[in-house]
Amino acid sequence: MNEIKAIIYGLGQMGRILARLSVEKGVIPVGAIDMNPAAAGKDLGELAGFGYPLNVKVSDNADEVLFQNEADIALIAVFAELDRSFPLFERCIENGVNVITTCDESLFPWTTSPETTARLDKLAKQHGVTIVGAGFQDTFLANQVILFSGASHTIEIINGYQSYNIDDYGPVVAEWHNLGETLDEFRKREQEEGTDLSYFIMSLETIAAGLGLTIKNISQRTEPVTSETELYCKSLDKKIPAGRTIGRTQITDIDTWQGIKLHGEEVSKVYMEGETDEVIWSIKGEPDTFLRNDRVATRFQTCTQMVNRIPDVINSEPGYVTVNELPMLRYRAYPLHFYVNERGRNP
């Protein structure tokens, strides 16, 4: 049983956490890739906060890193969209490296990007590797709901709610939310520019797939969130007046041919003092039933789940695999290579 060898692809905030957590679970980092000149050339141990070198230099030459190393898996934390991620995924797969990624759309991209997903699926099968989009959604927005649904006799609608704090994600995310608009400005812009894709779609699609439901219709709309009092936005270092937008709610509705509905609300806003990330699920049916996670460490638990998933990805059959198809995620009490089975050991 050999240790798992990994490449960390993308050394932003997520990649740095992924590097630390995976090394602490017995993974050997054999390569690190980042295009940012601020990261390239640095030692991974330094970037990941180990306080000692891991003797892996961050490189901006992905092909070289992938070709020179016999890695089992790449942990990719770069883009949120599948199309932008495609060249990175392709490069890893062609080098015989399994892929696990934070890319939000990758969780379940069969509807939003069917051609790209099919290409990746074929490529992965050709090279005998697996590609999985995982991270925060895996348990919190998908599998815990699939499991929890097992306590229902009938289901009319599955309702999901997630909130995150814009101020946790820096100025880029804050700018992109156009904070401080009037309600009219917000609605006008939404109408003119079209609404952003909500990644809750992928979560609800994963749940639907896990329950064997077929999708009839998906719709999405965005509503403004305002505050009754003036609110300070740390990321932009500015005060947002009362009544102006402090964020938005992206609302997704899915109808299935089986009659079961799925509804998701993803709230991203500047938090008031004391607010924390929450995930809330309820299922209306027989009986009505409720599940919630308070004080969620959204970003950190994106990484903890990714790392605990590594053995499942290595063990999986080749192809594009979604998290509803993997074994039940769980805590790894032992180094990750203890969980690699015969299929994972003999690719």
Place this chain on the structure above:
Amino acid sequence: MNEIKAIIYGLGQMGRILARLSVEKGVIPVGAIDMNPAAAGKDLGELAGFGYPLNVKVSDNADEVLFQNEADIALIAVFAELDRSFPLFERCIENGVNVITTCDESLFPWTTSPETTARLDKLAKQHGVTIVGAGFQDTFLANQVILFSGASHTIEIINGYQSYNIDDYGPVVAEWHNLGETLDEFRKREQEEGTDLSYFIMSLETIAAGLGLTIKNISQRTEPVTSETELYCKSLDKKIPAGRTIGRTQITDIDTWQGIKLHGEEVSKVYMEGETDEVIWSIKGEPDTFLRNDRVATRFQTCTQMVNRIPDVINSEPGYVTVNELPMLRYRAYPLHFYVNERGRNP
């Protein structure tokens, strides 16, 4: 793909719900067993509230029902303890019938009743059938915690809390709680009679097994619960004075050789107006993380989970199988026999 044929064994409140839910999911009831003269001879459809006969008469002759029918599975809701349940389980297994049971101890009886469990395991393997203890604990007190632990990087302690209302379970359960004692009376009785086995032990052991942890020590104690105001107990039709016991908290602590601790608190008490059943889990570690189910339909969701589990039991390898070893439970959108695979079809 043939319909699943089931025997309902025990037609108390649980058995009647199990009968209805399983029939509504396409199961064919081929037999019904109850020793109670009030049930024996009645039609299952009448007892289960269908309003029309199912043409299955409840019999008090278990051997006859089991021998005369080619059932796939028995749904057993009779006793809470494994030793008392053993003769019922044995009878089903010897007739080649898979068993799923509400019996609380059966969830994970390898520590509390190792010899009986090993006998059942061997017997089930001899007859090519599977026995599973399932029900409320399955998701709420075991598998959702195993899954949820996958969002943790390190774990110090897993804390569980469950509450139920004594008044939901009738006078037997209320009597058995010795409601209305002073704190001294409660403690004296606990000391003299010894404390009852808490079924939270089985839940915590299932979680430990699911995480691959080995148990070093299990301890259990019971604390009184009192009310600051007078409280009316419906089951006993009496008022409990302020300061007297309205229930108890059974506290279980498990240490593992891996250093991870498990702690469970099971509160059974007479509820005040507005209180509902709750399940709360928290994991202390990196990070601290939280999961809760409000307004739980404890008894009903015992049955919903049992019924949704039927295909997993039929599909499973033979032997004594605990719920941490089964596939992830989920809602069944289709009749249950659609989920039976090759192994289930060719026993």
